[in-house]
Amino acid sequence: MNKALITNIQKYSLHDGPGIRTTVFLKGCPLKCIWCHNPENQSYHKQMMYNKEKCNLCGGCQRKCSIGAIHIKTENIDVDSEKCNFCENCTEFCINNAREIVGQEYTTSELMKEIEKDKIFYEQSGGGVTFSGGEAMHQIDFLHEIARKCKTKGISVAIDTCGQVSFQHFEKLLEDVDIFLYDLKLMNSQEHKKYTGVPNEVILDNLKELSKKGAKIYLRLPLIEGINTDNENINAIVKFIKNLNIVHINLLPYHEIGSDKYKRLNMKYEYALMKKPSDERLQEIKTLFEKNNFKVKIGG
Ligand code: SF4
Ligand code: SF4
Structure with missing residues (x-):
């Protein structure tokens, strides 16, 4: 199919x-x-959208990412798009909805x-x-x-x-x-x-x-x-x-x-x-x- x-x-x-x-x-x-x-x-391809305005830099998403694709900087967060496998652990965790994966099969x-x-x-x-x-x-x-x-x-x-x-x-x-x-x-x-x-x-x-x-x-x-x-x-x-x-x-x-x-x-x-x-x-x-x-x- x-x-x-x-x-x-x-x-x-x-x-x-x-x-x-x-x-x-x-x-x-x-x-x-x-x-x-x-x-x-x-x-x-699938992508990660990150809304800086909604993010309080709590660091939770970084802890949830078991493969280390998230890097917290002083004012925002980088996601290594080569590493990310779109497991959704971080998007599900973020209560501020600062992250969103675009593209669903x-x-x-x-x-x-x-x-x-x-x-x-x-x-x-x-x-x-x-x-x-x-x-x-x-x-x-x-x-x-x-x-x-x-x-x-x-x-x-x-x-x-x-x-x-x-x-x-x-x-x-x-x-x-x-x-x-x-x-x-x-x-x-x-x-x-x-x-x-x-x-x-x-x-x-x-x-x-x-x-x-x-x-x-x-x-x-x-x-x-x-x-x-x-x-x-x-x-x-x-x-x-x-x-x-x-x-x-x-x-x-x-x-x-x-x-x-x-x-x-x-x-x-x-x-x-x-x-x-x-x-x-x-x-x-x-x-x-x-x-x-x-x-x-x-x-x-
Ligand atoms: S969990 Fe959400 S609010 Fe916390 S740092 Fe990550 S994106 Fe920002
Ligand atoms: S979707 Fe999964 S692999 Fe990608 S940054 Fe979030 S927790 Fe890490």
Whole structure:
């Protein structure tokens, strides 16, 4: 039976496709977008999150760690990620909840049980389940199996994708997936690489191919002032998608929710480079897409 590393199962979500949804976040992503608000989903491996604000340096976790992976410093605590085997002794001990392990293994049967608990809400609202991440398709065998199980049970499936995967993965899922939530960021490949870590050719090619296959595509555009809201990028997106089969566009203005997680994962967050676009600019961008006959919504 296939297993996947999952960071969160979010119930009653209203932003990841139509209706009421359960959104499942799978760990690991080929992109490292600097604005990512789920940085715990970037690494393909389990990680330890440490919240310095909640920690009183009692030293209990260090005593509980039988393999000596925890080192207490004057103001914080280091965990040797090479040594840590994620036994959970320290997280269970810490009454302040200063530690959290991100990434838990699920089989498809275990996950199905969670998904099916809210079937009534999906049916009443026209919702379903959305597999997000990270890049959910990175764990393709698991995703294929769970999407098939959902389909068999009459549960609608959406996949939220960055597009940076082999097109064979899309082909494998076409039969069982109802909607692809496809993220597009920057049309200039060098700029794309600068801010996400990879060039954009595979992503653009896959979007064209997916459109040709007649898949239902909701395009999602994260909009970050200072990075991708300029006319050049927006016009290039309009030109690129003009003849594609896009059902709907969601404009997703940048926000700083999630920036605290960077500190807890000991990752750097580039506050200075990013801003939320003004309401006027968002409206201008929305109007531009609408003039080109796209259905557009600001927000998820
Ligand atoms: S047990 Fe919790 S509060 Fe105590 S030192 Fe460890 S992380 Fe900090
Ligand atoms: S999870 Fe286990 S091995 Fe890792 S730091 Fe905590 S007690 Fe040590």
